[in-house]
Amino acid sequence: MIHAPDTKAVSDDVASAFEDFARAFEAFKDANDTRLAEIETRLSTDVVTDEKLTRIDSALDNAKRRIDRLTLERARPPLSAGHDTARDPAQAEHKAAFHAYIRTGEASGLKRLEEKALSAASGPDGGYLVPDAVESEVLRRLASVSPIRAIASVRVISGGQYKRAVSATGPATGWVGETASRPQTASPTLAEMSFPAMEIYAMPAATQTLLDDAVVDVDRWIAEEVEAAFAEQEGAAFVSGDGLNKPKGFLTVDTVEEEIWQWGKLGTVRTGGAAFPAENPSDVLVDLIYALKSGYRQNASFVMNRKTQSAIRRFKDDNGQYLWAPPASLGQTATLMGFPVVEAEDMPDIAANACAVAFGDFRRGYLVVDRTGMRVLRDPYSAKPYVLFYTTKRVGGGVQDYTAIKLLKFAA
Template sequence: MEAEIKSLIEQQGKAFMDFKSRTDTEIKELGAALDEIAKKQNRPPAAGGSFHATHESKAALGRYVRTGDLPDTERKAWTEASDSAGVLVPEQIASAVMAVAKKYSPMREVCKVIQIQTTASKFTQPIIVDGSPSGWVGEVDDRPNTAAPSIEGITFPDAECYCNIPLSTWVDEDSQAADLVIQEIGKSFGRSEGSAFITGDGSKKPIGFLHGTPSADDDDTRAFGTLQYLLSGSATGLTSDALISLVYSLKPEYRMNGVWVMNASTIAAVRKLKNTSGDYIWSDSIAPGQPAMLLGYRVLEAANMPDIEAGALPIAFGDFASGYTILDRSMAMLRDPYSVKQYVQIYARKRVSGNVTDSCAIKLLKVGTA
């Protein structure tokens, strides 16, 4: 019996040591993973990505705002602007500003966003319109050449958004100054973009997806670059049947990523629509942080969409990641402590543009005129 007890104690001791060894290993692996995450947070984001500015980058911004000076250790991230006075801000600060701007520029949530470095005054993106035809062959059959695809060029107008943010000369903490600048520039840029990505005319600003004259023609007959509209089904308002038709006017490859875009007053009207069974077609969010759904698709509120009125285009539906592209370039800042003595003004500018890149991916609902 004594031998059995001793053996049992030894087995328990060995099991405990094995457990401790495994636990120590897992703790080390977890620590390494956390270290890797921390390192990644100090790296520039991939195109279209964003994250919060690091403490060091915000401190540098705050010192620049307060004193106009950048220590030598930070100048590697902050470079002189090549085409005007001021400094080009590092990607971490630019991303933090645009994270704020996204709250006021909702199209950034659903459209494709590309960061480019070219200094050309205009950027042209080639688009394959109809693809290259394919064919079927046997294992050893000849493969004849296929016809070349049709290519169109989408031009993004050169556009620059700017703002002038006044700060009190009594701002005395780096973090406070940085937060104020990030918040105020983000709000200013976001409000300007929020309008331009929807209704911009391309004259020193992006081309909005509502700019131009849409057509009632379908995808096979409509001119390239022109969006299609469907009538609302009522001379004065909207109908649930028209919304259903709008969904299925999109090809299935676009429909699977479909998003509704409308303003608050239109949302209020749509929430009251019912189907033939008397049920509301709107579905409220079933979980915190989740968007409301209309006919099974997400609804994005955009304040700059038109109201419901005769001849207006109050609703858009489509795959905006395929249909509309936003081009972001570098952001620059200039500190001006002289123009207004009681303030330090931060003049910020950012070159940004946008245009429709696939006119089959977005559809519009038009209110009747009679």
């Protein structure tokens, strides 16, 4: 079995990375204050100051990525934690049969198990189900590294799609006295929302020598190999997926100006141009925050990519305090005007007509649907001397509450 990394060493690395990040932010503030002072005195900035600020900004991003990576590694428990196969003979049998299939291609054990379960949806052509512990580990890892999944609602289903009825006009209610008659309320307008689960795949490869090594933890290897591929594909789909063979991203939903918002569309707040306004640029962020109803604001987050965050990191309030603040402690996120900032690299850069910043309660606004079951098909022939493992899972997603998310649009 692969041994877990030394906890104390990882903790020391995280603490060191956090200290580097804090020092980088202090240097960033000093350099940016110098830049602002030069603008006030000379109406321009020195090239050296701009280059220094850019270097520090890049170092700040690198330090944040290092913290995120080390924090994730520290949070990963052993794969078997919380799942005692010794007390679950069926799971132990499945795990043993799965290991035999991965290492040698011997599928008789898995075939026998699926015959017991009367399963007709798997086999050599479709692959075999991974043990529950492996599937749970993959989903848990995705929740840590997939930015939108981490803040959205997640529902597990057993069918091909999830349907729900929603009231587009709000509930039909009314006030009455204790003994007064109950007047008839207006009929609610119901709309059916459907979230189909689409197939996503990854194809990690290994040499047969690696698979023959008895100390290699096959379960952990599968989970780690598919994590990055699934997270990358999911992240792009949840943001900008068109809904064709993939989830529908929130940026592909029809938009409308917030003043004339209607159900089925996401409201937008315009910046007045293709960039933040030169004067009081943070005012548009305030407008974006208060475009969201108060019931959603308490759990809201900003979503943007690294370049947009870099631009916003320079904003100050009227008292000269930076609006963007680094994480207060390990395991926490940066904040903007008191709200968490989620970095999603699939968000667009600041440009004309781009919705580069999203703000909302994504737990109520966006739904991720996972269908149970993850399959692996072993292929030792297509890329000799490597053995490919065609790994598939089914996932869907889409906006479920159009009042919970608002977009900042860079347009006049």
